[in-house]
Amino acid sequence: MSEPASLSATAAGADAVAPALSGPRGPRPRKRLSRANIIVYGTLIVVSLYYLLPLYVMVVTSLKGMPEIRLGNIFAPPMEITFEPWVKAWSEACTGLNCDGLSRGFWNSVRITVPSVVLSIAIASVNGYALANWRFKGADVFFTILIFGAFIPYQVMLYPIVILLREMGLYGTLGGLVIVHSIFGMPILTLLFRNYFTSLPEELFKAARVDGAGFWGIYFRIMLPMSLPIFVVAMILQVTGIWNDFLFGVVYTKPDIYPMTVQLNNIVNSVQGVKEYNVNMAATLLTGLVPLVIYFVSGKLFVRGIAAGAVKG
Amino acid sequence: MHITDPSISIRNLKLSFGAVEVLKDLDLDVAQGEFVVLLGSSGCGKSTLLNCIAGLLDVSDGQIFIGGRNVTWEEPSRRGIGMVFQSYALYPQMTVEANLSFGLKNAGLPRDEIARKVAEAARILQIEPLLKRKPAALSGGQRQRVAIGRALVRDVDVFLFDEPLSNLDAKLRAGLRVEIKQLHQTLSNTMIYVTHDQVEAMTLADRIAIMKGGQVLQFDTPHEIYARPSCLYVAEFIGSPSMNFIDGAVAEGIFAAPVGDIALEGYDFAGPPGTGPARLGIRPEHIASGPEAEAMPVRLETVVELVEPLGSDTLVRVGVQGQSLWVRMDGQAVVQPGQALQVGFAPARAHLFDKATEARL
Ligand SMILES: Nc1ncnc2c1ncn2[C@@H]1O[C@H](COP(=O)(O)OP(=O)(O)OP(=O)(O)O)[C@@H](O)[C@H]1O
Numbered sequence: 083m084s085e086p087a088s089l090s091a092t093a094a095g096a097d098a099v100a101p102a103l104s105g106p107r108g109p110r111p112r113k114r115l116s117r118a119n120i121i122v123y124g125t126l127i128v129v130s131l132y133y134l135l136p137l138y139v140m141v142v143t144s145l146k147g148m149p150e151i152r153l154g155n156i157f158a159p160p161m162e163i164t165f166e167p168w169v170k171a172w173s174e175a176c177t178g179l180n181c182d183g184l185s186r187g188f189w190n191s192v193r194i195t196v197p198s199v200v201l202s203i204a205i206a207s208v209n210g211y212a213l214a215n216w217r218f219k220g221a222d223v224f225f226t227i228l229i230f231g232a233f234i235p236y237q238v239m240l241y242p243i244v245i246l247l248r249e250m251g252l253y254g255t256l257g258g259l260v261i262v263h264s265i266f267g268m269p270i271l272t273l274l275f276r277n278y279f280t281s282l283p284e285e286l287f288k289a290a291r292v293d294g295a296g297f298w299g300i301y302f303r304i305m306l307p308m309s310l311p312i313f314v315v316a317m318i319l320q321v322t323g324i325w326n327d328f329l330f331g332v333v334y335t336k337p338d339i340y341p342m343t344v345q346l347n348n349i350v351n352s353v354q355g356v357k358e359y360n361v362n363m364a365a366t367l368l369t370g371l372v373p374l375v376i377y378f379v380s381g382k383l384f385v386r387g388i389a390a391g392a393v394k395g
Numbered sequence: 396m397h398i399t400d401p402s403i404s405i406r407n408l409k410l411s412f413g414a415v416e417v418l419k420d421l422d423l424d425v426a427q428g429e430f431v432v433l434l435g436s437s438g439c440g441k442s443t444l445l446n447c448i449a450g451l452l453d454v455s456d457g458q459i460f461i462g463g464r465n466v467t468w469e470e471p472s473r474r475g476i477g478m479v480f481q482s483y484a485l486y487p488q489m490t491v492e493a494n495l496s497f498g499l500k501n502a503g504l505p506r507d508e509i510a511r512k513v514a515e516a517a518r519i520l521q522i523e524p525l526l527k528r529k530p531a532a533l534s535g536g537q538r539q540r541v542a543i544g545r546a547l548v549r550d551v552d553v554f555l556f557d558e559p560l561s562n563l564d565a566k567l568r569a570g571l572r573v574e575i576k577q578l579h580q581t582l583s584n585t586m587i588y589v590t591h592d593q594v595e596a597m598t599l600a601d602r603i604a605i606m607k608g609g610q611v612l613q614f615d616t617p618h619e620i621y622a623r624p625s626c627l628y629v630a631e632f633i634g635s636p637s638m639n640f641i642d643g644a645v646a647e648g649i650f651a652a653p654v655g656d657i658a659l660e661g662y663d664f665a666g667p668p669g670t671g672p673a674r675l676g677i678r679p680e681h682i683a684s685g686p687e688a689e690a691m692p693v694r695l696e697t698v699v700e701l702v703e704p705l706g707s708d709t710l711v712r713v714g715v716q717g718q719s720l721w722v723r724m725d726g727q728a729v730v731q732p733g734q735a736l737q738v739g740f741a742p743a744r745a746h747l748f749d750k751a752t753e754a755r756l
């Protein structure tokens with residue numbers, strides 16, 4: 083007896099739903115060629131062309147022989163690819179006195195960059211940690227001075243530091259340059275680390291203190307493992323900054339230990355003989371390769387680091 | 396209540412952040428094995444007090460004793476306390492097991508003893524299957540259990556909880572609340588528990604300390620706090636819905652108010668019955684209505700203004716002479732706004748407060 087009644091009820095229900103079914107449903111359709119899209123993509127394309135075109139010219143030129151370059155078609159791809167300029171730039175190009183190419187400068191730069199990066203990040207991270215978590219007496223004053231330091235133009239300090247290094251017997255040595263780089267990296271890196279450590283949950287730090295961990299225990303066992311992303315950021319900043327540095331390198335070192343950038347300048351600006359554009363381009367690309375590689379490698383690491391660090395305390 | 400052998404004793408504690416005085420001359424004595432709840436509105440200094448006891452904040456003045464030892468200058472790890480935080484504060488890159496053993500490793504305990512204690516704590520809290528997981532792979536309730544475990548393994552005399560359940564949903568909260576009570580009965584160590592939640596406070600506490608503006612207003616058993624609030628603030632704060640208040644004046648055992656004179660027969664005065672402006676408080680659950688009101692010494696003819704059915708019972712707002720009163724009625728009661736309703740209460744169940752000093756009369 084109840085069956086027909088319930089059947090008719092469902093039929094009535096379906097009728098009521100019918101108009102609803104014909105309406106919009108699912109994801110909202112998006113116009114591919116909307117005005118916003120055209121503006122966004124247009125700008126992106128123009129900007130990337132602006133940056134990529136010079137790079138293209140450099141790569142193409144560095145792969146051409148000199149006769150081909152003299153034809154003057156700088157945008158034309160090489161008719162005959164040659165790696166001769168790259169080899170020459172690396173191991174034969176002349177810079178002032180010696181003719182062993184950029185290789186010497188490369189290794190100098192490595193010997194400058196690696197210790198500077200390690201030293202500055204090590205010190206700055208501890209600084210930032212102490213400032214963020216252990217509010218010691220005078221912490222605010224210390225922090226203010228540090229931030230102030232970030233705004234002093236380098237040129238002002240150039241000569242005083244020459245005297246300072248000379249007095250310490252470090253002028254013209256790799257060690258001296260490493261110290262200079264570490265000190266100049268300090269304000270911005272400390273700020274970076276302090277802000278990162280402040281953003282970590284404070285209760286984590288408190289819990290570790292109740293658990294009996296001390297200053298270094300908390301730093302190494304709790305803070306460091308949670309901070310991979312910020313260390314990668316600091317490393318990118320420092321490696322590119324120090325690798326690309328020219329001023330300190332030329333002021334505080336001697337020709338024997340000139341970093342790669344200074345050597346590149348000497349190669350490109352050497353006045354003897356013909357201008358070998360292909361060698362110059364290759365040398366420039368070689369010099370820029372390290373920061374580029376760092377970006378590509380650690381860019382991935384960076385994203386992974388953020389994902390791994392995204393754990394709610 | 397005088398305690399001869401207090402587990403925690405706080406003397407004249409003061410704490411300021413710069414010019415802001417957060418704790419003002421605070422005294423507190425907690426007995427051995429007592430469960431004390433710190434209750435108060437946001438910003439009254441509950442967490443600050445707990446952090447002072449834990450040694451995570453340096454006090455500006457005063458002393459703290461734990462187990463008879465002056466620990467005012469002692470490191471947190473050496474005070475014999477364990478702490479559980481609202482946000483769990485589990486070390487995210489360590490497994491549950493490593494989280495539990497971190498404190499023991501720092502204390503330099505031998506490996507087999509650490510393993511034994513971790514296993515014991517895991518058994519009590521039923522987190523054995525989770526030991527190899529990272530905190531990210533745990534639910535909120537499981538995380539808080541691990542956080543409790545971290546305090547448990549350290550074999551301490553005093554547990555400090557800072558709103559441990561407030562990040563959990565209502566059902567889980569009720570479950571874990573029971574577990575904490577159970578844990579206290581098993582371990583019988585001293586616990587200090589900070590919460591916003593009155594129900595948590597009433598159900599868990601041996602004694603509740605009601606805090607306001609960095610001071611303890613009343614420190615008493617849940618029953619006393621409910622039945623004999625020492626001041627207006629406590630009376631207002633405890634109970635949900637909160638107490639009704641009627642403004643008036645007392646004179647010679649009579650409370651004179653716009654709703655009429657109320658004879659204070661049976662009211663237990665805290666001191667010699669004074670005279671002057673006062674407020675009379677009566678809880679919604681102590682106001683009877685309908686036929687039951689007939690039997691009450693004080694009766695009022697009112698009109699129903701608002702009805703809020705809650706299922707188990709119904710809250711009704713009634714008006715009399717421009718005065719509104721909330722009345723808790725049975726869930727089955729049938730009332731309509733506009734309807735006339737007789738309500739009544741016994742003065743013995745009422746509370747009188749001085750209007751100026753806000754102290755109980
Ligand atoms: N580091 C600080 N510097 C200055 N003032 C602070 C600091 N920490 C807390 N306070 C102030 O101290 C008061 C008490 O804070 P506390 O955290 O103890 O409150 P609470 O009772 O725990 O509140 P809630 O229930 O919201 O957690 C607040 O008014 C707060 O603004």
Ligand SMILES: [Mg+2]
Pocket residue numbers: 441442443
């Ligand atoms: Mg708090």
